[in-house]
Amino acid sequence: MKIDADISFRKLEIFIAFMASGNIARAAEQLNLSNVSVHRALHTLEENVRCPLFIHQGRSLKPLPAARTLLEYALDAVDVMVKGIDEARNKAGLGQKHMRIGTLYSLTLETVPRLIMGMKLRRPDLELDLTMGSNQLLLEKLQQGELDAILLSITDSQIDRRRHEVLPLFEDHIFLAAPADAQLGTRTSVDLRDYRQQKFVSLAEGFATFHGFQEAFSVAGFDANIVMRVNDIFSMLSLVQAGVGFALVPGRMRRIYENSLQLLPLSEPYQMRQTIAIVFDRNREHDPNLLALVAEGRMYAREISPGVGSTPAEPA
DSSP, X not given: OOOOTTOOHHHHHHXXXXXXXXXXXXXXXXXXXXXXXXXXXXXXXXXXXXXXXXEEETTEEEEOHHHHHHHHHHXXXXXXXXXXXXXXXXXXXTTOSEXXXXXXXXXXXXXXXXXXXXXXXXXXXXXXXXXXXXXXXXXXXXXXXXXXXXXXXXXXXOOOTTTEEEEEEEEEEEEEEEETTOOOTTOSSBOGGGGTTSEEEEEOTTSHHHHHHHHHHHHHTSOOEEEEEESSHHHHHHHHHTTSOBEEEEGGGHHHHTTTEXXXXXXXXXXXXXXXXXXXXXXXXXXXXHHHHHHHHHHHHHHHOSSTTOOTTSOO
């Protein structure tokens, strides 16, 4: 015999509560339901099982032996399903004492440490794994379930808003990075057309700043002479320090490199912004670990970006 499609776990839970209390009113109070809802659920369950489960004695509903037999199996069924849901959630990483976060390399200077410190205060037993990579790599790992949340530039990414929740943290400008001894004059902003003959180093394709790099030089009307591409921003800036070439970098790098590099804003036609955000799967929005991350993210965003458009290089 097939199980009737109308026999739901909710009806079984109401049935179990009634059998435990022996009274419709007490079961309704326990489940925060009306007496009518409990009575209707018991009546339709009886119809779905297709055998008598109860008998009316005056105004009371009394269980028959068939109801007590069903109760034994209902308890097992609900218990097994609860365990199955818990195991499935654990397998998906929800609510565990372990969380996998992905981030851009450039966000490990300030943003990620601040968020992690706040999360550890909220959830002291939480263990965190940090994966660093490009926008493209982080999105792929999130979509494949290998990461629980990622921090990246949504300006340079295709985010499926139907599947993913997005929490913006701040906006950042792009700057020209030049060796400390480069002769740039006294200019306060950079016209990229003046650098047509210069050599550049850049991040590899898939990184947020590489997309901005291409866009800026497209506006300038020429292809930059890229002599080397690397897979992390720190290696790229080390090459700039060594005099290998110039680069375009986000403003959040200024605090650590302001004394070893020249960092100048781009002129109006080439100005670009990156919106940095936390991204995670929408169906996990109630995960306690992600709730802690979101809470810290909102606090951080309010602190450093009271108005959209400020850069994170400014706050202490």
